[in-house]
Amino acid sequence: MAEPALAADLAEIRALIAHLPGPDLDAGSAAAEREAQLTKPAGALGRLEELAAWLAAWQARHPPRVEHPRTVVFAGNHGVAARGVSAYPAAVTVQMVQNFIAGGAAVNQLCRTIDADLRVYEMNLDTPTGDIVDGPAMSEEECARALAYGMMAVEPGIDALAVGEMGIANTTVAAALCLGLFGGEAADWTGPGTGVSGEALANKRQVVAAAVARHRAEMGDPFDVLRRLGGLEFAAMAGAILAARMGRVPVVLDGFCSAAAAAVLHAVDPRALDHCVAGHVSAEPGHRRLLERIGKRPLLDLGMRLGEASGATLALAILKAAAACHAGMATFAEAGVSERS
Amino acid sequence: MAEPALAADLAEIRALIAHLPGPDLDAGSAAAEREAQLTKPAGALGRLEELAAWLAAWQARHPPRVEHPRTVVFAGNHGVAARGVSAYPAAVTVQMVQNFIAGGAAVNQLCRTIDADLRVYEMNLDTPTGDIVDGPAMSEEECARALAYGMMAVEPGIDALAVGEMGIANTTVAAALCLGLFGGEAADWTGPGTGVSGEALANKRQVVAAAVARHRAEMGDPFDVLRRLGGLEFAAMAGAILAARMGRVPVVLDGFCSAAAAAVLHAVDPRALDHCVAGHVSAEPGHRRLLERIGKRPLLDLGMRLGEASGATLALAILKAAAACHAGMATFAEAGVSERS
Numbered sequence: 001m002a003e004p005a006l007a008a009d010l011a012e013i014r015a016l017i018a019h020l021p022g023p024d025l026d027a028g029s030a031a032a033e034r035e036a037q038l039t040k041p042a043g044a045l046g047r048l049e050e051l052a053a054w055l056a057a058w059q060a061r062h063p064p065r066v067e068h069p070r071t072v073v074f075a076g077n078h079g080v081a082a083r084g085v086s087a088y089p090a091a092v093t094v095q096m097v098q099n100f101i102a103g104g105a106a107v108n109q110l111c112r113t114i115d116a117d118l119r120v121y122e123m124n125l126d127t128p129t130g131d132i133v134d135g136p137a138m139s140e141e142e143c144a145r146a147l148a149y150g151m152m153a154v155e156p157g158i159d160a161l162a163v164g165e166m167g168i169a170n171t172t173v174a175a176a177l178c179l180g181l182f183g184g185e186a187a188d189w190t191g192p193g194t195g196v197s198g199e200a201l202a203n204k205r206q207v208v209a210a211a212v213a214r215h216r217a218e219m220g221d222p223f224d225v226l227r228r229l230g231g232l233e234f235a236a237m238a239g240a241i242l243a244a245r246m247g248r249v250p251v252v253l254d255g256f257c258s259a260a261a262a263a264v265l266h267a268v269d270p271r272a273l274d275h276c277v278a279g280h281v282s283a284e285p286g287h288r289r290l291l292e293r294i295g296k297r298p299l300l301d302l303g304m305r306l307g308e309a310s311g312a313t314l315a316l317a318i319l320k321a322a323a324a325c326h327a328g329m330a331t332f333a334e335a336g337v338s339e340r341s
Numbered sequence: 342m343a344e345p346a347l348a349a350d351l352a353e354i355r356a357l358i359a360h361l362p363g364p365d366l367d368a369g370s371a372a373a374e375r376e377a378q379l380t381k382p383a384g385a386l387g388r389l390e391e392l393a394a395w396l397a398a399w400q401a402r403h404p405p406r407v408e409h410p411r412t413v414v415f416a417g418n419h420g421v422a423a424r425g426v427s428a429y430p431a432a433v434t435v436q437m438v439q440n441f442i443a444g445g446a447a448v449n450q451l452c453r454t455i456d457a458d459l460r461v462y463e464m465n466l467d468t469p470t471g472d473i474v475d476g477p478a479m480s481e482e483e484c485a486r487a488l489a490y491g492m493m494a495v496e497p498g499i500d501a502l503a504v505g506e507m508g509i510a511n512t513t514v515a516a517a518l519c520l521g522l523f524g525g526e527a528a529d530w531t532g533p534g535t536g537v538s539g540e541a542l543a544n545k546r547q548v549v550a551a552a553v554a555r556h557r558a559e560m561g562d563p564f565d566v567l568r569r570l571g572g573l574e575f576a577a578m579a580g581a582i583l584a585a586r587m588g589r590v591p592v593v594l595d596g597f598c599s600a601a602a603a604a605v606l607h608a609v610d611p612r613a614l615d616h617c618v619a620g621h622v623s624a625e626p627g628h629r630r631l632l633e634r635i636g637k638r639p640l641l642d643l644g645m646r647l648g649e650a651s652g653a654t655l656a657l658a659i660l661k662a663a664a665a666c667h668a669g670m671a672t673f674a675e676a677g678v679s680e681r682s
Contacts, residue, residue: 041536110665
């Protein structure tokens with residue numbers, strides 16, 4: 001563990017985040033200029049107009065397009081699952097991956113409806129990460145590799161990325177990450193997940209508190225928090241978000257776990273998430289709190305709490321609509337429509 | 342005006358609303374039964390699950406489908422526009438209809454993105470309705486004809502209907518309808534519309550108050566309120582909503598004007614809107630208040646305020662997603678996924 005060469009990998013990622021590209025201000029200005037000429041009262045498309053300008057700035061082109069979106073689902077298993085924190089057995093992670101491959105999960109139907117490309121990434125499902133109550137989830141090497149693995153999900157040609165996960169016990173991990181990054185009480189961040197309540201929920205909260213207490217004194221920077229309290233799919237999501245920034249691909253975050261992975265980057269530099277939008281706010285209570293912390297206003301609020309990028313994928317429909325209105329609408333001059341009297 | 346034969350037309354519509362079909366409870370039960378078996382924690386798709394059951398009950402079939410949605414836009418002109426209540430000249434109504442026909446409006450791009458069929462209905466744009474400050478907007482005959490005209494928008498084969506409008510000055514009319522139906526102050530219901538503010542907004546509020554004061558003593562049932570304070574596109578939207586109920590087509594309401602037309606039916610019988618969902622809540626302040634009055638929780642809240650069925654059409658994407666998840670997901674048994682431990 002933590003040999004110099006491997007530590008260097010995380011060091012490279014730390015260096016990367018110090019040199020992230022910013023928005024393309026010319027493309028953003030071009031979007032604002034065109035928006036003002038389109039056949040509607042100024043501002044009448046609300047957040048669709050904001051999204052069009054945001055897409056232009058982060059795709060670095062005008063007009064922006066959302067024609068080849070991709071949904072990525074990273075799946076991981078967690079040592080802490082053995083502590084009875086989930087309503088489902090850990091075997092469900094691999095079973096659900098098989099369901100994704102067979103086309104039977106919610107995210108498959110959503111990708112089909114919205115015409116998004118779905119990629120599912122199994123991450124050593126036979127080898128859960130370390131139990132975070134006893135020690136770090138991952139070595140530096142494992143964490144760096146998982147980050148790099150997530151980066152590979154961003155390939156040329158995709159123009160928006162919905163980032164989600166599958167992993168029994170991972171709302172426990174997300175709660176631990178949030179408690180580690182932001183502090184507060186375990187109860188602030190720990191909710192029902194797939195549906196635990198009563199004594200099981202009380203146990204889950206104790207597990208989250210114990211995990212953070214175990215690492216508190218040794219925790220370093222946010223990447224070290226990720227390594228200690230996170231998991232493979234969290235590191236991969238963070239990697240995908242970073243790679244999307246480098247590749248000029250706007251990102252749609254999914255639920256609590258997706259936002260927790262993003263929060264690691266936000267804790268390093270809040271600007272690291274400027275190319276990300278929150279696809280939805282889930283019914284998991286910690287998610288709303290977390291979105292406030294990372295300064296994201298969700299596009300959808302439909303009481304979803306499934307993970308597997310379901311909310312983010314549904315929100316891709318809003319991005320598509322925003323880009324289509326911006327690119328396809330006629331201007332007042334083109335349509336011969338009178339402007340304000 | 343108001344000859345016996347023509348009054349009978351409105352009487353027929355009054356009779357119709359007394360015998361509206363209810364939900365198909367068998368289809369609703371079948372949806373609930375299937376939902377419980379799908380590969381996700383119970384309730385994890387939130388409102389998508391509610392929508393699937395609602396679609397089944399009002400389409401009277403299981404599984405429900407949203408494969409052939411239609412967006413309808415009724416366009417009308419208003420005598421009250423001459424009172425300077427809009428930021429735009431009345432000529433914009435017909436210009437925007439031309440823009441719809443040419444494919445250049447926001448709703449065209451949204452229908453293309455979401456794969457909805459768009460129909461635009463011009464309603465005597467050369468002949469605005471009566472100025473509601475001076476007298477009734479429509480005769481009984483005109484109102485009944487406009488209702489019947491709207492009914493024709495519901496044809497066999499469509500499986501969801503987004504209902505919207507275009508008409509310069511029609512947020513003034515919607516505000517008058519709401520004040521007539523629900524009472525309160527003119528300021529409760531009167532907002533910026535396409536973008537009036539300051540003195541122009543104060544004038545708009547006075548116009549709304551004056552219109553309702555002019556008719557208050559003579560107003561009869563909600564259809565009479567519609568005839569006096571409404572307009573052709575409002576009557577047509579109410580007709581389309583009624584015909585959709587008869588034809589087993591779930592309806593997505595759009596913004597303030599669309600909800601005001603629906604509110605006429607709600608005032609007759611609150612159950613008359615059980616087959617309707619609010620596609621979004623707009624930035625027009627009266628809309629949120631109105632949705633509370635008619636008991637509808639919006640699917641989207643994106644600060645839109647364009648009308649032309651734009652919010653309702655965007656919400657069709659949510660209905661499509663709900664139907665697709667419900668119909669296409671594997672059950673726990675089919676996928677070999679373990680249930681709760």
